[in-house]
Amino acid sequence: MSTPKIGIIMGSKSDLSVMAEAASILEELEVPFEVTIVSAHRTPHRMMEYAEKARDRGIQVIIAGAGGAAHLPGMVASITTLPVIGVPVKSSNSIDGWDSVLSILQMPGGVPVATVALNGAKNAGILAAQIIGSTDQTVAGKLQTYKDEMREKVEEAAQKIEIMGYKGGKIGF
Numbered sequence: 001m002s003t004p005k006i007g008i009i010m011g012s013k014s015d016l017s018v019m020a021e022a023a024s025i026l027e028e029l030e031v032p033f034e035v036t037i038v039s040a041h042r043t044p045h046r047m048m049e050y051a052e053k054a055r056d057r058g059i060q061v062i063i064a065g066a067g068g069a070a071h072l073p074g075m076v077a078s079i080t081t082l083p084v085i086g087v088p089v090k091s092s093n094s095i096d097g098w099d100s101v102l103s104i105l106q107m108p109g110g111v112p113v114a115t116v117a118l119n120g121a122k123n124a125g126i127l128a129a130q131i132i133g134s135t136d137q138t139v140a141g142k143l144q145t146y147k148d149e150m151r152e153k154v155e156e157a158a159q160k161i162e163i164m165g166y167k168g169g170k171i172g173f
């Protein structure tokens with residue numbers, strides 16, 4: 001794969017099952033990415049180094065996932081001028097996910113993190129691709145195909161329901 005344009009980082013290997021969805025959609029859209037573990041609390045110097053060097057390595061967007069006291073996306077955003085997309089993870093140390101969401105969402109003015117839904121790594125991948133696609137026509141084309149296919153699937157399902165009819169709590173297919 002060519003030089004990664006998107007950096008996917010997460011606070012722990014336990015976040016990987018969620019964060020893998022960002023990698024999957026980027027694979028589908030053929031946007032080069034890298035994946036690694038960077039913990040704000042357990043490896044703060046590694047986090048600083050990653051955020052400081054990402055732009056010079058060719059990274060254009062950082063997707064950062066963390067759970068509980070989820071400081072990674074905000075701290076990375078405090079260091080880099082790259083756009084940072086935060087993925088709140090419902091982790092083992094999260095009470096019910098709200099701690100992860102609010103830790104990433106409620107950033108102070110001047111330091112934005114584009115926060116997606118709880119465990120919303122797929123959307124983080126799509127949003128990162130859309131940022132790249134704002135200037136890259138090839139990626140924009142892949143995104144258009146993705147959207148067209150999504151629309152067609154819904155339209156097909158709608159047609160089936162309309163043809164086969166609603167059957168007392170069961171959809172007709």
Ligand code: RP5
Nearest residue numbers: 011012014066067068089091
């Ligand atoms: C966070 O703590 C990580 O991002 C992870 O979501 C959570 C739990 O980490 P582990 O104890 O499973 O390594 O920093």
